[in-house]
Amino acid sequence: MRVVIGEGSCGIAAGAGGVHAKLEELFAQSNPTDAELGITGCNGMCFLEPIVDVYDNKGELHRLVKVQEKDAQAIYDAVVANDLSLVDTLAITAEDEAFLNKQTRVALRDCGVIDPESIDDYLAHEGYAAITKILTTGMSQEDVIQQIDIAGLRGRGGAGFSTAFKWRAARDSKGDQKYLICNADEGDPGAFMDRAVIEGDPHSLIEGMLIGAYSIGASEGIVYVRAEYPLAIVRLTKAIEDATERGYLGNNICGSDFSFTLRIKAGAGAFVCGEETALIESLEGKRGMPRLKPPFPAQAGYWLKPSNINNVETYANVAWIINNGGEAFAAMGTKDSKGTKVFALSGKIARGGLVEVPMGTTLREVIYGIGGGIRDNKEFKAVQLGGPSGGCVPASKLDTVIDYNELAATGAIMGSGGMVVMDESTCMASMARFFLDFTAKESCGKCVHCRMGTKRMLEILDRIVAGEGQEGDVEKLEDLCYAIKDGALCGLGQTAPNPVLTTIRYFRDELEAHIAEHRCPAGECQALISYSINKDVCVGCTACARQCPVHAISGSPKQPHEIDQTICIKCGNCKTACRFGAVVVA
């Protein structure tokens, strides 16, 4: 039997480390059935972490979820007794299983399946088969790019540019030295698929990069990983060492003329360094600020040499395409958007985690079919796609299919796949303000439109959510949005207005209510709401009064309570504490 603990960052954060230690201790004391203990990366079901996968002697998988340290003994006992029905209480429900079953996994094919720290495990799962095939069957650079072209693979980092086009441009660019760079600076709040790939299947990234490097003629590669991903760096470092040791990295790979070395550069945490030219500046040791394009990196990138940059998820698809053929990839998806896309589902969703679906799937299927709809049976309001560079899509557009163009038509973008779900209690003005606050802070400060424009927009949104909006503010925001889109230097600035523009497009009434009526329809903006207790409902349990940090609630036990508005700081603790729904927001 094999006991595999999900140890991606999400699993570890949920307590997988403790479970692992406990199991290790138990098996170390006595392991009569010679059970193996192993780890794997995140399988995407973050809402069920920590997850322990037990493969019985028939190789059948028994998935145990929300495992706590205290459950270790029971799991141990079940394994030793060879009877997993003993831990049926921990077994995943059929409903939750649907989360995974409804997906189609390409980029995440081995995440949560293999041991990310074992190159042998990777090799056992068709690992390095693609690069071996290329190098030993004499596929030319063009042959490889041709497959990527047929596959219709587009950049998964945000802009969705044709990967084959970029590779050809870099290949055709003259230069004694070329570089292949991986953008693993995943900075969108709410997106974490790249981390999951590196932590869960680092060799798939290395193999994808090897194929890319071969195609453009690069001999040196760099993975730019944000320093906030320490586990990813550890696992990727080990993977690079192992791959080098096995001859998949280094000189004359697979006995061919092709040589490629790979190293890691840890980024310092600036969002703008996810922009490819700023990333290159940062790689060169400079302040992370975008360069003007043209010249594009394919002509003059790292150290002004021809360079190709793709993000992690893009590279993670490459080996699969070579192994299965471009047509197999292109068979999935829509006319313009082929293959699958990973989304990081978060927010007010019932089942949050990583979801990989074929292009062409509707947003409704992802959110309701896989994500299980809205938590606590609330109303769906909107979903933010593409993080701070994207936009919100309202309920009326839920049947939009996942496709670069279709999503762009809504005003949002595919982006890197962040999907933040909002319910009726989310204030859209406040949400737009949140994302703009992010971009304003993350603006590198180089170009005027972004540096000053986002600041001025933020000030306007600040006053709107504070109930001090002025007539004409929405129009002023629109003006600034279009000016910034037109004038900003890089993708960060050009897309920064998107969350605000879509909010204006779909939720203008809500903004206007803040301005004209000093009212927050979602009841979220502190300056515009007040909490009170419905005397007819209150049973005088005193729970609210005990939770109030400023002692604004008075009342005798078993008597209706009251909130002193002059003291109340509108923290909402009372509303959370009340089990009778007596606290009302107005």
Place this chain on the structure above:
Amino acid sequence: MAITYTIDGVTVTAEPADTILTSATRAGVKIPTLCFDKRTAIYGACGVCLVEVEGVPKLLRACSAKPQEGYVVHTDTERVDRARRTALELLLSDHTGDCRGPCKLNCPAMTDCQKYVNEIREGKYKDAVSTIYEAFPFPASIGRVCPHPCEDACRRQMVEEPISIAFLKAFAADKVEADGDPYVVQCEPNTGKHVAIVGGGPAGLTAAYFLRRYGHAVTIYDKQPKMGGMLRYGIPEYRLPKAVLDREIAIIANAGVELVNDVQLGRDIDFEDLRKRHDAVLLALGAWKSYNMRVPGEDLEGVIGGIEFLEHLGHGERPTLGEKVAVCGGGNTAMDCCRTAVRLGAKEVYVVYRRTRAEMPASDVEIEEAIEEGVTFKFLTNPIEFYGKDGRLEGMKLQIMELGEPDASGRRRPVPVEGATENIAIDNVLMAIGQGANCEGVAEELLTQRGTIACDELTFRTSMDDVFAAGDVTNRGAGIAIQAIAEAQKAALCINNYLEGDEVRAKIPYFVKQEKTPEDFEDEPKQNREKMPGLTPEERRNNFEPIYFGFTEEQALREASRCLECGCHDYFDCRLIKFANAFDVDPERFAGFMHKREDVPVASEVIVHDPDKCVLCGLCYRMCDQVAGKTYLGLYNRGFSTVVNPMVPEEARTFCASCLKCVEACPTGAMKSVPAVERKTCIV
């Protein structure tokens, strides 16, 4: 291989190394930029060089975009204009400073006070006079009589007292005259156009001066025997000696202005005829009629209009006054009247004013000097009746007043105290409560109900295309001389525009301004204002001798050295303000938080960086890195908080060799060096 494309219809040839910016600039199509300089690598920060290319969905940065064969580029579309203007407005919404000093901005004629005060400080008196002549042609006269709004705005008063700007002006003009090197007007070649000006006062003469400079022929018609208007006939000799005025009028006459005196519109010359004989007419008739008090007894002998009284004096007459004289009014004309009455021998002189001293429009110094000369001020009194015997004035009845609620002007309104009156015995009343125009001979259709001439505030044009008006005669009413001069200066520009067939309107320029408080000057060493030497009250009260002697050169140099130099040192080279005006910016649209940061010493004593003027074009640190070969400067922080700073701690700042490349390339006044270096931009 070279390619060709068009930009704004101009065909441009571009080499492979060219961008749209470099090739267009070479072809003479100007594209604004703040952050490009060919000595450094392309940067693309400012967004001011955006252009539109047909068929390209995005606007392109001209500094980096490579032109392609057949490109059709536009720099003048609404979209380009809006994008560039937005970039400038966003920059200006966090750009703190004073483009020009408060002195200049508060002068109706926008005289560059800071410039000439500093030219005086450097002993360049002729330059100082030339600077003043850029605004108007009466430095010696106005320097003596102007109530100097410039000094009211002077920030030196936050240290101790304002700079004595007006007297410095008179000093410079007197000095060049004494040195035998007076100003000579330089005129453009003759245009063949001829302008008639009716009225030879400060407005008429100023307009004549500017119109001559533009190259037009000018004739001034004036009803008085001599030119000068109110400067001659309204201001007594002791304040403005006629010889000083004569000298300055002579400079204008020498520029070729034809002066015709003793002709009155409607009597000696016909308005329509004047229009026929000239390409344009400027009406600068002034306001020569004292307002009546509208109280009983005004027709009594001994009740005289203040202006008429001064006019007689100006003609060299010495009107006879009784022993007791009351002057009604609180303005500078009232002061001229009461002090003249003292000089004519009146024993008791009263100024009757219905509010208090705080509300008096007359300058403080005039009030002070009147008191010194023995004038009695009766505040909060209002004449309600003049009485007398046999048609001859004997006294006046005064209503006692008190101050009530503020009126539209913000001053507290005087209201009668019921039943409280006072009678005083007097021989003469001089009415100086205001003055109106006398527009006899002017076409009826040009007049307002109040009998002034109606003209537009920005074009100075009347309802007739070729007829303009300026000064006290217009619908804006009578004011101080420098206001009339300021109007004439702008009217002359409008007339010139009209004669050249351009848009007539005078443009109001945009300036960056800031507010300062005394706390900002706490560290400034104190140095009081120079005292103007002059006659004592005893020496001056019985004659019309000039009361001031003028500054000595030592005094002038000391006084000029007090200037705080509020206006930006880089104004004339600043590209930001140049573009701001070219694009008609309105930075108020994006008003928000503005930084207030300390100046950063870059290289001690030599280079100082003002982050609040910085537009983050990056030229300073890029010049340092890419041209000077140092990496001494760099960017700190992110987003809105980004700032240029030395990259090394203060004790290590000897690293900087003060090559001044950073200062040289700065497009605004953010980088400042001592001594200053010439600013330079290299586009091609």
